[in-house]
Amino acid sequence: MEDLFSILIAVGAIYGFYRWFSSASSYSLPSNSNGLSNIRQADVQALRTLFPQIDNASLVYDLVQTRSIERTAENVLRRGRLAQPPSGFTLPSHLDVEPLTETLTASRAATGKDASNLIEKYHLKDKDSTAINPSASWGNTTTEREKAFKDRKAKMILEARKKLIDKKKSEIL
Structure with a gap:
């Protein structure tokens, strides 16, 4: 009887550990291994509006790492720039944001102040x-x-x- 009770506790403990380790690993990884599916074009556009001097690839790469617009903005403000993405990093087509040169030129023309x-x-x-x-x-x-x-x-x-x-x-x- 004592052996049966010990075996049931051991099996329950093993089952509990298995469930705990398997569920923790599934929640920690995003659905896409590189995390690009979690990045929205609106987030990239908002950061691009704030920091037009930073290229899209660097913005997207930092967004993938931080998963937060606020943290990426803090990184730009703290360092003045962002790290360049690795050579194998490709920018998905759905995250391409057009350059702001037309917008900047239009805003300067509207104000008429090029000083x-x-x-x-x-x-x-x-x-x-x-x-x-x-x-x-x-x-x-x-x-x-x-x-x-x-x-x-x-x-x-x-x-x-x-x-x-x-x-x-x-x-x-």
């Missing part, structure tokens, strides 16, 4: 921050408030430029 820096954008090349005195009071009309806002913005840009120039001069000396 390379803030000084050119706001036409502040010949101005000095001491010459601009924005009004400290709230304007009565929208045009007065808009002008005061633009003056404050110009003054901040020029002051930041002056601080940067002074910092560069002190580093050189």
